[in-house]
Amino acid sequence: RIIRKVATFDFKGKEQPMELTFSREAHRELCEWKESVNNAIYSATESDAEKAVCGKLETYLMRFCLIIRIMKNICTEESATLIDTGSAEAAIKLVEYFREMENRVIRVSLSGNLDKRQSELLDALPYDFRTSDAIDIGRSLGMSESTVKRFLKNSALFRKEEHGHYTKMSCDP
Known part of the structure; x- marks a missing residue:
């Protein structure tokens, strides 16, 4: 109107x-x-x-x-x-x-630009998680601790709430 x-x-x-x-x-x-x-x-x-x-x-x-x-x-x-x-x-x-x-x-x-292990890690992580949780899940997928930590720096996918605590950004279109 x-x-x-x-x-x-x-x-x-x-x-x-x-x-x-x-x-x-x-x-x-x-x-x-x-x-x-x-x-x-x-x-x-x-x-x-x-x-x-x-x-x-x-x-x-x-x-x-x-x-x-x-x-x-x-x-x-x-x-x-x-x-x-x-x-x-x-x-x-x-x-x-x-x-x-x-x-x-x-x-x-x-x-869409993630490799297979990164996609699997992203899918396996809960909405709210700690760095140690991501490292444990990453290890189970064959990823090193440094690779997981580098992946967590992707601010388009994760928000760092505080030291060692992250949330996943919504990927729903």
């Missing part, structure tokens, strides 16, 4: 440029997301693909804020020039949805 309303909106007579700014609260919300979520993920990962996603999402976030505010204006027939906290929060949710979809694509593509 909203998209239909935006798509059929009559812009005639409304062609004057309008500058949109962020409310103080919205700006704070976006800065907090950037520091506590996006920069944290960028710093924690060794994956060039995941780092590239972080950069793209910062650009998308600003665009989504703009799109959401314009859609609100059209739907409420307002001409607000302030991007509010609600718009910023909605844009952050949208960005995080796209991050998860991008990460799923990365994980699925990387999991």
Whole structure:
């Protein structure tokens, strides 16, 4: 309904440029997301693909804020020039949805490049496991301790929760 309303909106007579700014609260919300979520993920990962996603999402976030505010204006027939906290929060949710979809694509593509023993180890590991568990399972598959530890560094497949404790990333498309 909203998209239909935006798509059929009559812009005639409304062609004057309008500058949109962020409310103080919205700006704070976006800065907090950037520091506590996006920069944290960028710093924690060794994956060039995941780092590239972080950069793209910062650009998308600003665009989504703009799109959401314009859609609100059209739907409420307002001409607000302030991007509010609600718009910023909605844009952050949208960005995080796209991050998860991008990460799923990365994980699925990387999991297709695993050799037979790596695939077997990935399948045999529970969602939540310790390094020692992975080493034991890896040994049963003929893998050395160093090979298993190197495999666990793949941030597209595993998240290091704390020293010696990992979770598997979802590979469901």
